[in-house]
Amino acid sequence: MEYNSGVSMILPDTINLIENDSYDEDHEDIVHEQTNQNEIVELIMAAFEGHEEPSDGEDDDDESCNTSDSSHHTSGEKYMLNIDNNNYSTDEHYVQENKELLDHNHPHQQTSFSTSAIFTPSSLVPSTDVHAFEVNNNDYTHSQNSQNNNNNNEKILFNRKNYLVLDQNDNRSSIIDPMQIYYLYQTSSTNLNDTLNQVNKLRILCSAKDRKVSQLENLCEEYREKYENDVRTLQYKFELSERSKYDLEQKYKLINTQREELFETNNQLHRTIKDAELRIQQLEVVKIQFEKKFSDSELLIDSLHRKVNELKHFESIARSQQDYEFVLSTIREKHEQEIISFNEKLQNMQMILKEKNVEIDELRVQLDVAYINNEKAILERINTINHLNEQLHDCQQKYSDLLSTNLLESVNQTEIKRQLTNMTEDKEKLKNKCQDLQSEVRTLREHLGENENEINNDIFSIKNIPISNHDSNEKLPLDGLLINENIRLRTLIDEFESNEKHLIELNEELQRKLQDYGYSSKRTESSSSSSSSSSSNETVITTSIHMEKIKELTNQIEILKRNYTDLEEKYEYEKHELQTMLEELREDVIELEKTKQLYNDFFQENLPMEDKFRTKFEFELKTNLDDLRRILEEDYNEKLLSYKTNQEKLEQDNQNLKIKYNQDLEQQSKEFYEEMEAIKITHEKQIIELNNEIDRLRANGEFYDL
Structure with missing residues (x-):
């Protein structure tokens, strides 16, 4: 099966570490992130097992994952999740549908998650509605450039006690979907990274399924076009068969005439066979004559060889003749x-x-x-x-x-x-x-x-x-x-x-x-x-x-x-x-x-x-x-x-x-x-x-x- 739209594997290309407090903590975070990335790759490979790769695939989008150290404060640990999408491209139709769903469910808020430990490509956060999410390619930035970005960039601050998402641009708080808050708070601060990785995995799986759906739709359209073309060809063949029927009837008449001509040609062939036999006999006679001539020529050759052997004795005379010449x-x-x-x-x-x-x-x-x-x-x-x-x-x-x-x-x-x-x-x-x-x-x-x-x-x-x-x-x-x-x-x-x-x-x-x-x-x-x-x-x-x-x-x-x-x-x-x-x-x-x-x-x-x-x-x-x-x-x-x-x-x-x-x-x-x-x-x-x-x-x- 051939697919028109290809599924692009989204993998982190580079992991940039920001040194902050200590080398040990950074090293642990890096090891943990690498394990998570390996699990994501295994899930993606398992998702694509049993399916054929698209022939005309879209260009793979490379995403860079930048890690930054999180500053753990004693009074209250605040985690900031800054999701920055570097030239991640998806189907425009898919993006528009997600925007409409988010505007319908949350008209006053746009969600973006940022963590101090890891930077991942933009993906879908699980919610009550699986398709109610938004991907905005123009509203993601790095954490270092968050202060200078436009008002579209958003930061959501999580606290252990406050479960609200603050909108710093509008200086007002907006409430997140309760299912999302529940899903987030089920996890502790220690396994927050695991949960985020699982979220990313689910997002990747959802995007893969959506792409498969789009591929199947394209295949259906192709099959419809093929069916229509086959119907047309069958109609054309039916017309041709009717015409060929008429032609065959005329050919039958011609075959009868050709049959008579074939009888005549058969007689002519018998005559030609007889002539060929006579020619073969003549050629055999000529062959016998050539054999006689060949035998005579062999006798002459033998006599000439004898003469040549006799003349070889006169080589010394020939040399003297050269001098005399x-x-x-x-x-x-x-x-x-x-x-x-x-x-x-x-x-x-x-x-x-x-x-x-x-x-x-x-x-x-x-x-x-x-x-x-x-x-x-x-x-x-x-x-x-x-x-x-x-x-x-x-x-x-x-x-x-x-x-x-x-x-x-x-x-x-x-x-x-x-x-x-x-x-x-x-x-x-x-x-x-x-x-x-x-x-x-x-x-x-x-x-x-x-x-x-x-x-x-x-x-x-x-x-x-x-x-x-x-x-x-x-x-x-x-x-x-x-x-x-x-x-x-x-x-x-x-x-x-x-x-x-x-x-x-x-x-x-x-x-x-x-x-x-x-x-x-x-x-x-x-x-x-x-x-x-x-x-x-x-x-x-x-x-x-x-x-x-x-x-x-x-x-x-x-x-x-x-x-x-x-x-x-x-x-x-x-x-x-x-x-x-x-x-x-x-x-x-x-x-x-x-x-x-x-x-x-x-x-x-x-x-x-x-x-x-x-x-x-x-x-x-x-x-x-x-x-x-x-x-x-x-x-x-x-x-x-x-x-x-x-x-x-x-x-x-x-x-x-x-x-x-x-x-x-x-x-x-x-x-x-x-x-x-x-x-x-x-x-x-x-x-x-x-x-x-x-x-x-x-x-x-x-x-x-x-």
């Missing part, structure tokens, strides 16, 4: 620096080679152009020679015709014949020379083509031959071939020039002979004119024809001379160009030989370096392969471990999934069967109720029929 790192740095320098040199040489190749290409183009120009010049010269031969052949035919027509009988004719024979011989010689020149030109062309092919092949071989394959002993005889060919070409060119000069001289002789023949023909004409006119006319005609032919021949010869001079100029120009090109080719060949020597020297110097680099490279390859093998073995071991762990996890997961799947199926089946049984039970109950209602309705219908 340190040395290799230093050598590698030097090697890289040397490679950088060699690469720079190679780049420079490659740039030079590119420039030389460009120059060679340009010279080759120039050679092609010169070769084409030479061929054109040779063809033109051959054409001119052929044309001259044809003209000579025509002249000979004409000359033979003239000889046949004009039968010269004179000496001039014999000379002319001799000259003609000489001319024919010269002509044959010229033909032979022309044929020889043509054959020489052909041979020169063939030689030029061969030389060009050789030069091109040599140049391409120089380009395509790598630098590493060039040796110092392998030198191509390009210089000798080129020099021999140049000498040969010069001799042929000189012969060709001499033949041309000889042909020019022969042409000049022919022209002279023709002129002489013209003069002789004129002379013969003049001589023959005298002989006969008929023959003169014929001769004149023939001579005129011959002169015209001779003029034509002279014109043709002049044209040939001009063409010949042009050909000579072209030949000299082309010859000069060929000489310049040959000089450039010689210079290029010399530079190529120098570069070849440089490359040969370079490779001779780098041959030991290549051997060193090869050995280093092979050693590095071995070390790298060992490292790669070690790394691969470590990776393989790690992967095998991870594979094993993953396989174990998969097996555990499969087992857990199987267990969970079986548990879920069992739970779902149990829930489904329980729901079906509950639905069956509800349906059976409803069917029974409906049958009962039908029977009742039938009975009512039969009753009404009767």
Whole structure:
């Protein structure tokens, strides 16, 4: 039980002793007061036994009990009781009721008790009416400040003979309640303290009972409030039950529909169970496959362990390899620096080679152009020679015709014949020379083509031959071939020039002979004119024809001379160009030989370096392969471990999934069967109720029929 208002235990906190006459009397009083206080505490504890303490108790009021020595006089012992309440608080309602009762019983007097031996907190004095007492928190003071207090403080003087209570403020006496006086005078002066203690005990008990009464009243009010709240909740629940009844009726309809849906879901669950069984079978097959793989992996692991044990024997080799790696790192740095320098040199040489190749290409183009120009010049010269031969052949035919027509009988004719024979011989010689020149030109062309092919092949071989394959002993005889060919070409060119000069001289002789023949023909004409006119006319005609032919021949010869001079100029120009090109080719060949020597020297110097680099490279390859093998073995071991762990996890997961799947199926089946049984039970109950209602309705219908 919980109480709203708490009961405060009123105990004396301090006991102040006022020394007056003797130490012995004070000590006795103190001991007596302590015993009384202990008895009060025991009574209070006995009063509260069997009751629950309040949960929300009021603040305990501390009261101080001050003791003062009483002065015992011989003439008459007067006892003064001064009750001073230090901040003692009680319920206001309780105080007001006590005031009203005291005012009703004693309107002219307010009671306050004071003793010279003890100071106690304000309490109720027993009277005829237990509740007819007053507690005034503002009208109690200490005995020392009694003279300076307001008029509310009162002192009641007791005498052994006078049983009146004096009111010093009003200077009149007031009579105390006779029951109180009787109660006070039953006790003697010796046990006055005992009586006062008992009075205080009774006051405490009364206050405790009053507080219990107030607590019970509060509890009654709480119970009433709870009852009202319970009634309200029950009404609200009744309304909710009516609503739930309507809701349940609708739920019954929904349950019927849900029952049909549950049948469908049951069928679906059976299907899913079958699918799950098939999946489980598939998983078992997969499990068997994984077990096979696991066995294979174990075999691989065993083989790898063997290899690892074999590799452990090579730990000393690995340590030496570490030392070699340190040395290799230093050598590698030097090697890289040397490679950088060699690469720079190679780049420079490659740039030079590119420039030389460009120059060679340009010279080759120039050679092609010169070769084409030479061929054109040779063809033109051959054409001119052929044309001259044809003209000579025509002249000979004409000359033979003239000889046949004009039968010269004179000496001039014999000379002319001799000259003609000489001319024919010269002509044959010229033909032979022309044929020889043509054959020489052909041979020169063939030689030029061969030389060009050789030069091109040599140049391409120089380009395509790598630098590493060039040796110092392998030198191509390009210089000798080129020099021999140049000498040969010069001799042929000189012969060709001499033949041309000889042909020019022969042409000049022919022209002279023709002129002489013209003069002789004129002379013969003049001589023959005298002989006969008929023959003169014929001769004149023939001579005129011959002169015209001779003029034509002279014109043709002049044209040939001009063409010949042009050909000579072209030949000299082309010859000069060929000489310049040959000089450039010689210079290029010399530079190529120098570069070849440089490359040969370079490779001779780098041959030991290549051997060193090869050995280093092979050693590095071995070390790298060992490292790669070690790394691969470590990776393989790690992967095998991870594979094993993953396989174990998969097996555990499969087992857990199987267990969970079986548990879920069992739970779902149990829930489904329980729901079906509950639905069956509800349906059976409803069917029974409906049958009962039908029977009742039938009975009512039969009753009404009767």
